[in-house]
Amino acid sequence: MLEHGGKLREAAQRYGRNDWLDLSTGLNPNGYPALAVAPDAWHRLPEHDPALLDAAQCYYRAPRMLAVAGTQAAIQALPRLRVPSRVVVASPSYAEHLHHWSQHGHCTSAVPYDELDAAIDTSDVLVVCNPNNPTGATVPRDTLLEWARRLAARGGWLVVDEAFADTDGAHSVADAAQTPGMLVLRSVGKFFGLAGLRLGFVAAQEDILTQLADLLGPWAVSGPAQQVARAALEDDAWQQATLARLHSAGKRLRALLADHGIASHGTALFQWWPEPHAEAFHEHMAQRGIWVRLFREAARGIRLGLPPDEAGWQRLELALNEWTDR
Numbered sequence: 001m002l003e004h005g006g007k008l009r010e011a012a013q014r015y016g017r018n019d020w021l022d023l024s025t026g027l028n029p030n031g032y033p034a035l036a037v038a039p040d041a042w043h044r045l046p047e048h049d050p051a052l053l054d055a056a057q058c059y060y061r062a063p064r065m066l067a068v069a070g071t072q073a074a075i076q077a078l079p080r081l082r083v084p085s086r087v088v089v090a091s092p093s094y095a096e097h098l099h100h101w102s103q104h105g106h107c108t109s110a111v112p113y114d115e116l117d118a119a120i121d122t123s124d125v126l127v128v129c130n131p132n133n134p135t136g137a138t139v140p141r142d143t144l145l146e147w148a149r150r151l152a153a154r155g156g157w158l159v160v161d162e163a164f165a166d167t168d169g170a171h172s173v174a175d176a177a178q179t180p181g182m183l184v185l186r187s188v189g190k191f192f193g194l195a196g197l198r199l200g201f202v203a204a205q206e207d208i209l210t211q212l213a214d215l216l217g218p219w220a221v222s223g224p225a226q227q228v229a230r231a232a233l234e235d236d237a238w239q240q241a242t243l244a245r246l247h248s249a250g251k252r253l254r255a256l257l258a259d260h261g262i263a264s265h266g267t268a269l270f271q272w273w274p275e276p277h278a279e280a281f282h283e284h285m286a287q288r289g290i291w292v293r294l295f296r297e298a299a300r301g302i303r304l305g306l307p308p309d310e311a312g313w314q315r316l317e318l319a320l321n322e323w324t325d326r
Contacts, residue, residue: 011291021312022305024293026133026164026270028246029308031193032232041223049226055233060186062174062203066213067221067229071163071185071200072096077215078159078183079104081208085124085156090116092299093129094161101127113137120150129161130171134295134303136164136266141171145179152181159183163200166191167246167268177203190269191242192232197225243268249306252313257304260320266303274301281323288319 012018048067056065068074075096079087084105089098091110102108111119113132116139120126126147131138148158162184165172174184184203189195199221202212213220232238250268257264257271264271272295275281281302282294293303307313 008291011286015286015289017289019289021290021307021315023307023316024291024303024305025195026267026293026303026305027190027195028193028242028269029306029312030242030245032228032235032238034194034228035231037224037227041227044223046219046221046223046226048221049230052226052230052233055230056186056201059233059239060174060201060203061172062184062186062201063178064206064209065177065186065201065203066209067226068200068202068212068216069220069222069225070189070195070198071161071187071202072198073216073220074185074200074202074212075161076100077212079106080215081211082106082125082157086122087125087127088116088119088123090126090128090132092132092135092295092297093127094133094163095297097127097129097159097161101125113139117143117147120147123151123156124154125157125159126151127159127161129163131162131164131168131267133161133164134266134270134272134293134299134301136270136272138168138171141173144171144173145176148173148176148179148182152179155181157181157183159185161185163187164190164267164269167243167250174203178205180205183208188229188232191246192229194228194232197228198222199225199229246306253304253306256313256317256320260324264304270303270305272299272301272303274299278302284323284326285319288315288322290316290319 008020079101087101087106087108088111090113151158177184187200246268253271262273264273266272278294278301285292295301307316
């Protein structure tokens, strides 16, 4: 398996401590307060709930969606829906995309963001994270729509992973997912902080969603997950309050890093920078019980998520002080 954030059990075993401040995942640290679900959700087979899809399509402004067991399920399945193709994956980005497209007979290449436009006309599929994970870089909406048009002209796909788009949807193309060849992935794990639900959505044309649903099979999303996600997607008051809080926290994190000489980039949920001493920084933080995400390859650097409370902010600031004073 590829390396990801989290893995606190592994960290606890390695460093012999359990008081971790986990900043490694980029998830909302104060997620949606999931309420108790109806008892029958635990005992009945989980039929697809049309009300969940209505809530998702309203929230994401998408014309048609399919619920999946986390966007990871779609990432693993989509390469199986095409004959061998020329696939370009924006680099750096979420590593699971390139990993799975490379496993099903496709000819894959990782292309830097500033070279993607030149790669469109010799590709059948383009995969891009927007905002990017881990750097936070964005591609303008108009550019994505133009790329989709060029790809669709010869039966190609544009796959846009919008897992981190909830805090800034200016460049989202979920509403344009009826465009031929456009596929958009959305997640309730990041903004809503509900990663444990394993629930996401795919927006696309009906024929693609039908093929994907057939491949994933029945009962792909649990009944409890559907009920909790529907409540979160319909809770406009919580969403608006959380947006304001996350934008404030994101600015605070970026300013805190800047105060310590770190020029970072990211979203309201995380900050990333190309740290020249990435391994040393990761170890420095781990020794203080702060778990950050270390990237060793294409996006070599560090990604930090948001602390959950004031004690966490103070702990992070102290560790940063000790890093700059070393």
